[in-house]
Each structure stands twice: as C-alpha cells, then as structure tokens.
Amino acid sequence: MKPKVYITSKLPEDVADYLRQHCEIEIWDGDRAITGEELAERLTDVEGLMTSGNKVSERLLQSAPKLRAVSNVSVGYNHNDLSAMKARGIIGTHTPYVLDDTVADLALTLMLSAARRVAELDQLVRSGNWQRGLGEQLFGTDVHHAKLGIIGMGRIGEAIAKRAKFGFDMDVAYYNRSRKPATEEKLGVVYQPLDELLAESDFIVLMTPLTPETKHLIGRPQFERMKSSAIFINVSRGDTVDEKALIEALRSKTIRAAGLDVYEQEPVSPDNELLSLDNVVLLPHIGSATHATRNRMAMVAARNLVDALYGREPQYVIPELK
Structure with a gap:
C-alpha cells in the first residue's frame, strides 16, 4: 500500500x-x-x-x-x-x-536597483514627472569597483562574491563564524571582523541563516557603524535584522539605501513604515522564484x-x- x-x-x-x-x-x-x-x-x-x-x-x-x-x-x-x-x-x-545561483542573481539585482534607484525612477517616469535635465538629486551610486561586504559566506555568499568580484571588479570582504581559506584563495576575497566590514563597505549583503545567535544580528549599533553612503541588502531571513532600527537608519539617512527580499512579518503589513520610504527597494520574498x-x-x-x-x-x- x-x-x-x-x-x-x-x-x-x-x-x-x-x-x-x-x-x-x-x-x-x-x-x-x-x-x-x-x-x-x-x-x-x-x-x-x-x-x-x-x-x-x-x-x-x-x-x-x-x-x-x-x-x-x-x-x-x-x-x-x-x-x-x-x-x-x-x-x-x-x-x-x-537555488544558490538564482538567489545570488537576486542579491545583485537588489544591489543594482538600490544603487541606481531603479524603483524610484521607474515611478518618476510612470507618473509623468520626468523632465529634461534632471539634477543631481536623482543621481545614483556606482557598483563597479566599490567595496562589498558579505555577512555569511556559505554557498550563496560565494556565488554573490564571484559575481561581484569578476563581474563588477568589486573589492570583496566577508565575515563568517569561521574563516574559509580555500574561498579566499579561489575568489580573492578577504576576511574581516564584523565591525570592520560594516565600517568600510560600500555595499553590505546579509546572507546568514536564521539561528538564535543571528536573530537581530544587524540592529541600531550595526547601522550606526556603516558609512552614510552604504547600501544594505538582506536576502537571508527577515528576523536577522531589527526592522525598526533599519527603518530609522533609512529615514534619518544613517545609511543611503536598502534592498530587501525578506521581512520580520511576511507578507508585509500595509502600515509597515518601509512602504513609505523611497530609499528602499522591496521585493516579496522571491529569492528562488524562477x-x-x-x-x-x-x-x-x-x-x-x-x-x-x-x-x-x-x-x-x-x-x-x-
């Protein structure tokens, strides 16, 4: 039977x-x-x-x-x-x-979209407010040759690092609970303690699994260590980030922008303050969705x-x- x-x-x-x-x-x-x-x-x-x-x-x-x-x-x-x-x-x-390669593709998509303000500028065009000679207030940020910090160098982290290093000539650093010498040699990436990585990176991608130790791994102290020009990407799990601290960091311009595929509450509540911010790209947890x-x-x-x-x-x- x-x-x-x-x-x-x-x-x-x-x-x-x-x-x-x-x-x-x-x-x-x-x-x-x-x-x-x-x-x-x-x-x-x-x-x-x-x-x-x-x-x-x-x-x-x-x-x-x-x-x-x-x-x-x-x-x-x-x-x-x-x-x-x-x-x-x-x-x-x-x-x-x-799904390693598919999620890595999405992480790069969020990086590029947040850096070049794709969602915001798409709405500008759709609303009919595009006028000739837009000023610097709508300029974006270069991805190529910038520094990328990856938190969590598992299989997907390695796939992201490879795309960033060899596709965009980025300087790639990583933080992981244990160092990965073979990955460092293969991809030319460097290990950094978390605080150093946060302080020096232009882009930060969070790719750690959710465990009791990683819940709210990134909160107010971590956002305050980042550059004011930093762009933060989360494609891991929503609870790895203190979402209230992220909202405050985006609202106060403590960091420049963010790209998110995951949230503390999914689906996102209609009254979530993230929805009112124009310096964050929001996706509905579609990391593997091809x-x-x-x-x-x-x-x-x-x-x-x-x-x-x-x-x-x-x-x-x-x-x-x-």
Whole structure:
C-alpha cells in the first residue's frame, strides 16, 4: 500500500507524476495559502508532508499521529520545530544547492536597483514627472569597483562574491563564524571582523541563516557603524535584522539605501513604515522564484520525501535531525 502524502501547494506536473508513482497524494488546490488549522485537519492519516514555508509546530504534529517525514521545498527550515520532530523521530529534509545561483542573481539585482534607484525612477517616469535635465538629486551610486561586504559566506555568499568580484571588479570582504581559506584563495576575497566590514563597505549583503545567535544580528549599533553612503541588502531571513532600527537608519539617512527580499512579518503589513520610504527597494520574498529553479526544488523535495518514506537515506536531511 502506497504511503499517503499531503502537499501544501501546486506542483509541476512531472513532479506530481513522480510522487503518484510512489505515493497516494493530495494537493491543496485553494487560490490562497493553506492555514495552519486547515493543514492540521488534513494530516490525521498522512505519513508524509511536502511543504514550502508552512509552520510545522508541535501542535501541528499532534494532529498528525502517522507522520513520518516532512519535506521542505526550501533551503531554510526555521519554520520547523526541530525539537518536536526529533522527539517524534520524524525525518526532515530541505533543498540546498539548487537555488544558490538564482538567489545570488537576486542579491545583485537588489544591489543594482538600490544603487541606481531603479524603483524610484521607474515611478518618476510612470507618473509623468520626468523632465529634461534632471539634477543631481536623482543621481545614483556606482557598483563597479566599490567595496562589498558579505555577512555569511556559505554557498550563496560565494556565488554573490564571484559575481561581484569578476563581474563588477568589486573589492570583496566577508565575515563568517569561521574563516574559509580555500574561498579566499579561489575568489580573492578577504576576511574581516564584523565591525570592520560594516565600517568600510560600500555595499553590505546579509546572507546568514536564521539561528538564535543571528536573530537581530544587524540592529541600531550595526547601522550606526556603516558609512552614510552604504547600501544594505538582506536576502537571508527577515528576523536577522531589527526592522525598526533599519527603518530609522533609512529615514534619518544613517545609511543611503536598502534592498530587501525578506521581512520580520511576511507578507508585509500595509502600515509597515518601509512602504513609505523611497530609499528602499522591496521585493516579496522571491529569492528562488524562477520557473526553472522552483521546478528543480520541487523535484528534489519529492525525491527526498519518497526516499524517507521508503526507508532510504534522503539526499538532503536537515543537519540537526541527522
């Protein structure tokens, strides 16, 4: 008898076909995201869950007595209660590597957009306020040959560094919890303590995972160390930044600009003060959102789930659950 699996969002047809070969599947087909309560109702006799961002809490697990595996269609898994999963012996998997280049592309997109004020100037043209001979008040900032500081030199950090170093001739420094000599030699990047990196960089990209140690890693003291001309980019997790401190830094011109793909609350509330600022580029958490990458992520997640349910070692088990 095939194991029963619940999937919280639509799948590419080839991925759904693969899962049907091995499992009895049910897919959420609503025109909005499934709520936690709705998900709990559907997990009473399910052995496998394939999800993208849905909170897997101890309470949810109590509604799923037969659950044996949770497959995340994402690299991050901070929405999973790992302690509760471990206590139940539930296998958890994720999809690293697949999206590295796509997220790195987006980080550079935000850098360029914030530096050259793309969103702001797009609105200027659309509003009909473009007049010949615009003055210096609308000039942007050069990216080429500037200094980039990367906080978190994992796989995506390395991909960003490579694009910056060899595509834009940038001077690249990084801060990481441990030095990476091989990366330094391969890419020509240098390690700096965090305070030095913040003080000297023209662009700062935050690429660290969310852990108890990195929650609000960047707050008021860190923004005050940055250059007044600095541009801050966050493509990691929203909670790695104290958003109130960021808003104040942008409003007071403590830093020049920012580009964000992640936020402390997602989706962003309509009354979030970030929406009123013209020196920040805002994206709706789309780091991996291309057709090709999302399809590859879904297939990796499906294979992880099938392997887990059939007693094989999945390729990408969450490290804390190994």
